Amino acid sequence: MEALNKKAPFGNDVDLSRFTGQAVSRDAIPDDAPDKALEVGIELSEKKSGIYFQLDHSVILSQLASRIKGLELMPIDDALSKYDWLRQYYWKALSVEQDKYTATAELNRTKGYFIRALANEKITQPVQACLFIDSEGLLxxxxxxIIAEEGSEINIVTGCTVGDRAKRAAHLGITEFYVKKNAKVIFTMIHSWGEETYVRPRTGAIVEEGGVFISNYVLIKPVRDIQTYPTVYLLGRGAKAKFNSIIYASKDSIIDLGNRIIxxxxxxxxxxxxxxVATGTSKVYNRGQIIGQSRDTKGHxxxxxxxLCPTASITAIPELIAEHSDTELSHEAAIGKLQEEQLHYIMSRGIPPDEAISILVKGFLDPGLPGLPENLQAEIRRRLFIIDKSLTKGV
Incomplete structure (x- = not known):
């Protein structure tokens, strides 16, 4: 496959030969997994509408609550065997030849999940999925x-994290969304990687007439290097997409995030x-592209x-492309340090400088995201509380 040598247009080039695609089969949840999963909003002890838990290359849990109707959840291999028609969705929302990471992911595919909301079904409880790396040097x-059939609604929370034994690892997750006519998908992804984890997710979404796709992304722990740039195709009249991203970049993390909406x-x-928010020596690149191709379209x-630290950096790279005279596209960006006036005001109330900074940062990153479950909002706030003491140190 020629794409194995095709570098991605954005981000550093990762040497994937340093990682192994081989893993020992697992059949039990590690002792540290429940706490690690909770950090990314996944409660293994509570079976809501459905839960999927993958440990390295092994599917440990794939369960639906018995009371839930109109929802399917199973390992992707089982779904491909069960439904011949699913093959027409496989690699349709993005190309397997996009870059070396998509090509490697296909040649080294290790499970994954299939989630489907049936027509006109409203799945009120979040579906939970956790992808957990527990082995050193694993890819x-x-x-x-994910398919939301016509008129359906579904809320999915996916958490990706690593165990204490996986000091160095790589994650190449492929995710495809298909939002049918008048359907709605709220997808929340929270990442909690290790300081030597390389992450290259690849995502595509196709949204039909009247469909709504909302993507929430949260990253508040250090990572070695992450780069992702999902693309959403709004190919139906009145289709909508929204991305919300909350990033706390610390230590020497390299974070290259963006998205494209067509x-x-x-x-x-x-x-x-x-x-x-950037601290330490972290480097953050925010890329965004919106392409207006039809009349009465809007993008922002x-x-x-x-x-917070003079050694950190944030680069915003917005791109607006108008290919029709009746499209309205806009962007705004503001990057800077803490507002001195706000800081002095809080300190004038007798609050120490480090606590004053913490209050401002937590307010700035408040996870008031649409469709975000309360347990996940609480977990994000908890994580922000934990990093309070490091805010003035840049670590």
Whole structure:
């Protein structure tokens, strides 16, 4: 496959030969997994509408609550064997030849999940999925497919994390979304990687007429190097997409995040909002692209960044492309340090400087995201509380 040598247009080039695609089969949840999963919003002890838990290359849990109707959840291999028609969705929302990471993911595919909301079903409880790396030097490459049939609604929370034994690892997750007519998907991804984890997710979404796709992304722990740039195709009249990203970049993390929204049909609209705090020597790149291709389309990009250390950096790279005279595209960006006036005001109330900084940062990153479950909002706030003491040290 020629794409194995094709570098991605963004981000550092990762030497994947340093990682192994071989893993020992596992059949039990490690002792540290429940706490690690909780850090990414996944409660293994509570079976809500459904839960999927993958440990390295092994599917440990794939369960639906008995009371839930209109929802399917199973390992992707089982789904491909059960449904011949699913093959027409496999690698349709993005190309397997996109770059070396998509090609490697296909040749080293290691499970992944299939989630489907049946027509006109409203799945009120979040579906939970956790991808857990527990082996040193492992390359994990799941392929996930989510389908929301016509008129359905589904809320999915996916957490990706590593165990204490996986000091160095790589994650190449492939995820495809298919949002049918008048369907709605709220997808929340929270990452909690290790300081030597290389992450290259690849995502594509196709949204049909009247469909809504909302993607929430949260990263608040150090990572060695992450780069992702999902693309959403709004190919139906009135289709909508929104990306919300909350990033706390610390230590020497390299974070290259972006997304592309293509407004292909009349009345479609898209929005992308980034909130970033950078400390330590971290480097953050926020890329956003909206392409207006049809009449009465609207798109907006927004990046708000706060730099707490002189050795950290944030680069905002917005791109608006109008290919039709009746498209309305806009962007705004603001990057800077803490507002001195706000800091002095809080300190004037008798609050120490480090606590004053913490209050401002937590307010800036408040996870008021649409569809975000309360347990996940609480976990994010807990994580922000834990890093309070490091805010003035830049670690």
């Amino acid at each position: 994990q490459a799941p392929h996930n497919i 407004l292909m049909e009349e009345g479609s609209s898209g929005e992308s909002v980034f909130k970033v 990009l927004e990046c708000r960044g706060m730099i």
